[in-house]
Amino acid sequence: MSRSSRTLPLQRSGESRWSLARKKFIKWRFYYLLITPALLYFLIFHYAPMAGILIAFKDISPFGGLQGVIDGPWVGLKHFTRFFNSFFFWNVMRNTLEISVLKIIFGFPAPIIFALMLNEVTRTVAKRVVQTISYLPHFISWVVVTGLITALLASNSGLLTGLLNSLTGESWSFLTNPDHFRGILVSSHVWKTVGWSSIIYLAAIAGIDPHLYEAAAIDGASRLQMARHITLPGISFVIVILFIFEVGHILEAGFEQILLLYSPAVYGVSDILDTYVYREGLIRLQYSFAAAVGLFKAIVSLILIIGANSLARRLGQPGIW
Amino acid sequence: MHHIRPLMLLLTIALVISPALAQDDVPTIYIYNNSGTLQFDAGGSDPVVLEEITNHIIEQIGVRPVTIVPPGRGPVATEKLNLLLGSSDPIDLFQTPGPGYWHDYADAIIPINDLLQEYGQNILQVIPENQWAQMTDADGNIMGIPRSTPTSPYITWVRQDWLDELGLEVPTTLEELEATIEAFQAHNPEAFVATRPQDITWSTLAGFTPNGRSNWLDPDDGMVKPWVLQPGVKDWLTKLNEWWNAGYFYPETFTNFDAPEVFRTCNLGVWMAWYSRITLITPQIESNCEGIEWARTSIVGPEGYIATSRPQNASAYVITRKAQNPEAVMKFMNWVYHADTTDNQLTARYGIKGTHWDYQDPETRTVEVYDSGYVSEFMLPNLNIEIRYSVLDPARAWHVQYLGSTLIDLSDAKKPFDADISYNLSLIAEETPYLGDIQRLMDEQTILFITGARPLDQFDDFINELNMAGIGDWVNALTAQYNAFAG
Numbered sequence: 005m006s007r008s009s010r011t012l013p014l015q016r017s018g019e020s021r022w023s024l025a026r027k028k029f030i031k032w033r034f035y036y037l038l039i040t041p042a043l044l045y046f047l048i049f050h051y052a053p054m055a056g057i058l059i060a061f062k063d064i065s066p067f068g069g070l071q072g073v074i075d076g077p078w079v080g081l082k083h084f085t086r087f088f089n090s091f092f093f094w095n096v097m098r099n100t101l102e103i104s105v106l107k108i109i110f111g112f113p114a115p116i117i118f119a120l121m122l123n124e125v126t127r128t129v130a131k132r133v134v135q136t137i138s139y140l141p142h143f144i145s146w147v148v149v150t151g152l153i154t155a156l157l158a159s160n161s162g163l164l165t166g167l168l169n170s171l172t173g174e175s176w177s178f179l180t181n182p183d184h185f186r187g188i189l190v191s192s193h194v195w196k197t198v199g200w201s202s203i204i205y206l207a208a209i210a211g212i213d214p215h216l217y218e219a220a221a222i223d224g225a226s227r228l229q230m231a232r233h234i235t236l237p238g239i240s241f242v243i244v245i246l247f248i249f250e251v252g253h254i255l256e257a258g259f260e261q262i263l264l265l266y267s268p269a270v271y272g273v274s275d276i277l278d279t280y281v282y283r284e285g286l287i288r289l290q291y292s293f294a295a296a297v298g299l300f301k302a303i304v305s306l307i308l309i310i311g312a313n314s315l316a317r318r319l320g321q322p323g324i325w
Numbered sequence: 326m327h328h329i330r331p332l333m334l335l336l337t338i339a340l341v342i343s344p345a346l347a348q349d350d351v352p353t354i355y356i357y358n359n360s361g362t363l364q365f366d367a368g369g370s371d372p373v374v375l376e377e378i379t380n381h382i383i384e385q386i387g388v389r390p391v392t393i394v395p396p397g398r399g400p401v402a403t404e405k406l407n408l409l410l411g412s413s414d415p416i417d418l419f420q421t422p423g424p425g426y427w428h429d430y431a432d433a434i435i436p437i438n439d440l441l442q443e444y445g446q447n448i449l450q451v452i453p454e455n456q457w458a459q460m461t462d463a464d465g466n467i468m469g470i471p472r473s474t475p476t477s478p479y480i481t482w483v484r485q486d487w488l489d490e491l492g493l494e495v496p497t498t499l500e501e502l503e504a505t506i507e508a509f510q511a512h513n514p515e516a517f518v519a520t521r522p523q524d525i526t527w528s529t530l531a532g533f534t535p536n537g538r539s540n541w542l543d544p545d546d547g548m549v550k551p552w553v554l555q556p557g558v559k560d561w562l563t564k565l566n567e568w569w570n571a572g573y574f575y576p577e578t579f580t581n582f583d584a585p586e587v588f589r590t591c592n593l594g595v596w597m598a599w600y601s602r603i604t605l606i607t608p609q610i611e612s613n614c615e616g617i618e619w620a621r622t623s624i625v626g627p628e629g630y631i632a633t634s635r636p637q638n639a640s641a642y643v644i645t646r647k648a649q650n651p652e653a654v655m656k657f658m659n660w661v662y663h664a665d666t667t668d669n670q671l672t673a674r675y676g677i678k679g680t681h682w683d684y685q686d687p688e689t690r691t692v693e694v695y696d697s698g699y700v701s702e703f704m705l706p707n708l709n710i711e712i713r714y715s716v717l718d719p720a721r722a723w724h725v726q727y728l729g730s731t732l733i734d735l736s737d738a739k740k741p742f743d744a745d746i747s748y749n750l751s752l753i754a755e756e757t758p759y760l761g762d763i764q765r766l767m768d769e770q771t772i773l774f775i776t777g778a779r780p781l782d783q784f785d786d787f788i789n790e791l792n793m794a795g796i797g798d799w800v801n802a803l804t805a806q807y808n809a810f811a812g
Contacts, residue, residue, distance in 0.1 A: 067410050067433035067646070091762040091794035158577055177576045182778065267580040268522050268768040269776060275765070284761045287400050288754070289407060289429055 060084070060295040076292075083296035092280065100276040103257040106190045108250055114198045116243060119205035120231050135206075138199025146196075150264040153192055154179065180269040188265070189274070193258060204246065205239055212238035244321040252309040255301045277301060352650035353389040354657055357409060357419040359402045360472070360642075362704045363394055371698030374676065378699060381677050385669075386660045388653045392702035410645065417648035418658070420472055420705070426639035427460070427468045428751035434643040435651060436466035444655040445470075450664040451709050459639045459747045469641025470658060474708040477634040477731075477738040479527035482596040482603050485618040487512065495620045499532060499564070499631065502595070502624055506573050509594040516594040518568070519575040519587055522772060524598035525565070526552065527633050531739040532626020533561035537633030539741030540803055549743065549803040553767050553791065557628060559784045562774040569775050579772045589613060600732065604724035623737035634735045636744035642705055661705060667714045673703040690714040694721075708733065746810045748803070756802040759795040766794055 029036065056073075060083055064076035087093060118138065125131040141149070156164045157178040168176045178184045216234045225233070259278035266274040277297060285294025309324075317323040369375070383389050393409070393416065395402035402422070409416045410433045421427040427434065441449060448470055456471045481502070483495060487509055496502040509516040520528060531537025534557035540549050552558070568574060573595075575587060587593055588606045591614035596603055603619055611617055624631050644654050663669045667690055668678055675682040681697035684690065692714055712729035716722050754760050770787050773779035779787075 065432045066407070067430070069411070072432075086758055090759060091790070092765065158582075175572070175576060179580050180577065180776065268765075268772045269579045269778070271765060271769040272773075282400075283765075286407065287403055288424070288761060 057295060057299050059292050060299045062292060064292055066289040066291050079292075083293045084300065086293065087297050087300065092275065095272065096275055096277055096280045099274060100255055100257045100278075103186060103189060103262075103274075103276060104254045106186060107193050107257065108254070110190050111194045111197060111201075112247065112250055114194050115201035116205055116239075118198050119202040119209060119239075120235060122202065122206065123209050123235065124227055124231070135199070138202065140199070141196040142200035144196070146260040146264055149192060149196060150261065153188060153265065157188065179265065180267065182270050182273045185266070185270040185273055189258065189261060193261065204242060208239040208242040209235055241322050244316045245324055248309060248312045248316060248324055251312040252305050254308055255304055351383055351387060351389045352653040353391055354417045354648070354650060354654045355391050355393060355415040356657075356703070356705070357393045357395065357406055357416050358702060358705065359395045359406060359422065360420045360705050361398075362701045362706060364398050368700075369394055370700045370702060374681075374698045375702065378672070378676050378681075378703070381672065382657075382660075382703070386656050388650075388657050388660075390657055390703055394702070415647070415649070416645055417650070417654050418642060418644055418705075421469065421639070421641050421643055423638070423640065425750040425754060427641045427643055428639060428749055429754075430643060431462070431468065431751065433646055434468060435646055435648070436462075436468060437470070437644060437651075437655065438465075438467050440644070440651055440655040441467060444652055445659045447659045447664045448662045451662045452707070453709070456637055456709075458745075459637055460641055461747070463749075469643035470662075470707075471637065471709075472640040472642055472707060473635075473637050474733070475634060475637050475735060475744065476708065476733055477632065477735050478600045479524060479598065479632045479635070480600065480738065481528060481622045481624055481631065482600075482619045483622055484509070484594050485620040486616045487516075487594060488620060489618075495622055496624060497622070499624060499626045502622070503568075506568075506595060510572070513592065513594075515590070515592040517575040517592055518573045518595040518597065519578050519582075519593055520597040521582075521584075521599070522579050522768065525775075526771070527635070528597040529565065529626075529631050530558070530561050531629060531633045532624070532631030533557040533564065533628055535628060536742045537630075537739040539633060539739070540743050540807075542742060542807075547804075548800050549807040550800050551763075551767075551796065551803070553771075554788070554796070554800075559781065560627070562771065562784070563781055565775040566777055566781060569777060579776065585609070591617065600727070601724065604727045605721075608720045608723065621731065630738050632738040634738040634740050634744075636741050639747065639750065658705070661703070662707070662710055667710075670704075670710050671714065673705070674701050675699065685717055692716045692718075694718040743807060746807060748806050753799070753802040753806065756805075757795065757799040760799060762794045763791060763796050763799060766791055 059073055059076070061078060061080060062073065062076035063079050063082075065072040068075065090096075122131060122134060125134065154162070156162050158165065162178075165176045165178065168174075178188060212235060216238075217230055220230050220234060255277055257276045257278070259276070259282070262274050262276055263279055263282065266279065281294045281297045284290055285297065313323045313325065363369075370378075379389060379391075396405050406416075406419055406422065410430070421430050421434075437445070452471055456474065457467060460467050460469050460471055462468060483502075483505060485495075487493075488495060488505070491508050491512055493505060493508060494501075496505045506516075506518060526538040530552065534552070534555040535541065536552070536555060538552050540551055541555050542548075543550050543554070575582070575593075584602045585606050588602065588610050591610070596619075607617060607619065642658065644651050648654055660669050661673045671682060671692060672678060675692070675694050676697045676699040680695075681699060682692055682694045685693040690713060694716055708728060711725065712733070714725070715729070716725050757763070766787075770779060770790075774781055774784070774787075
């Protein structure tokens, strides 16, 4: 075959690639149409606002609108430096990480265990009742949950503290006690999320081939052995993926929950990045500072997600990409 | 029939368009009423009554006021305000919240000198001349209408009915107060003292320090310093720690507790915080707490009166830069603050005269209020006008009477050292980059010392921490502005 004869099909393929793409587009047009709203959503609400990170490097007038952002002078890393040099930087970082890690330690396995236990319930009605009741806290806002916590744990009028006071003869105080405060945060978080988070594990369990259980039963495996050797490995990929996502949110330790519950008496163990930014950035009108801390959080989260994902792949799990 | 159809169509269009056209003649103003008036009534008024009152105001001044109700108090209300100002939503008038008051919002508001001259003569008559200094910037621009006046809201209150029952006198010293609390708790083991984290310095510190809850001039170096660096602060913390250990305080007193709930226990024996919880909540709980009565005290400690009076601050009603009709906003405010009659402010407070309220005695301006379903959306309070009437409404009578008499009596509280200085609080914040950290340290650590969570022998470490957090910048900024003012 001559050189010229070889180039001709390439030229044709160049032309035909365009027409092929066109044909493909026309062929799958309805699928493209279906995906368009989601793409637009991400573009408009997630990618376009990223331009806002500019203000982390500027001093802006809080009410100057877009013109204020454009006209604001560049200040480099001033707001980042200010954050890192803050007296409370390490306190806030430590609180954020410790509360998050505690929530992962207690909150991450809880729905897995709950799903495994629920999977063993054979009575359909009982299973559905338990499932429905366990989902309910998810639909209660943190404002209401913190109201319930206060009703339970308030020193004088709380149900639980009242009971403890009368049983022990001592005056119990939970919400002002730094030793108890994180326990309240973690336990209320687990209570609120365990049911709803178990749905995805239950769905993954439902996808496991029932023949595996039948074969194991014939081999004489107990329920516990089946759960350990069939169910858990069967949902391990979901566990890994959700764990990676969880790690990515490690700098979000529960803003709304903490904001509604904390007070100066427990700042030392509860002031997290988000509450710090709320006070310093949003209430004191320092939007550039808030943006700088937000960008810092995003970068740390990205690094953590990449790290967790590559660790998962090294351990032979699929990862998220 | 064919001729009728186009006519019907035209008639329908005219009917739809005409109200809109008619409304265009009446400028609408949007008031974000974060003045505190709506803090117990965020649900809003009966819409029909509200519309009636709105129409009444339109008839009076040709301005349609629309109120935006804040979602809550404190930071929540401020967050919503900031979002409104930063968005394209309308907002024409609001009250500037702390810590920086109008200084923090200088970019979002307009000077009102000309508007005041042209449309605000009532306001100028009603508000004393010395209250405008806090509203004025370095160039002479008046940035808002004063919201606050010098008051004494942090006086200690003691249960008079319990004193009578026990045959005790109203305490006048800290020792007597301690003896009273002991007697209360011996009489009722559930009795307690309550204050609030944000109020405790105002209500007690002055008894142990030369200047109370105030900046002070350190004679050693000539610098103006925040209250926390005063001599006597450690003594104050020691005393309150003793009280905490003795079980005087309500255990949740340093959380964000719900004041009405605390009052409803009927076990509150001593209140050392913001006065209006007493004057407003007590009438609501009288049926549950039989015979409840309060005595206002004038207690002194080793350094004099224990309460610090509250100076006028830079809190202001301001007109936003994006207001479409600033003249209409000023007309509305001028109508509420009428110099010759209380009718308008009472309309803003209670509704239409003759329907929702009326003068029981026009001479003394004693007002009878009827049930209306209106929760005062248009009321923008200011002590200068609130002291001009009294009400028969048992729920508010005491409060209104207190506003006009005792609240403005500053004789038994320490006046802050720099009460007359109009600091530029935004500039101070700018020159003190870690002001938020310092304030958190002060709020947090004082409570930890009081509750014993931090031993008092670490007080000097606390002062070192304040220095490390940058309190020196704050001292420099305060001193520079004080010296500029004092010449």
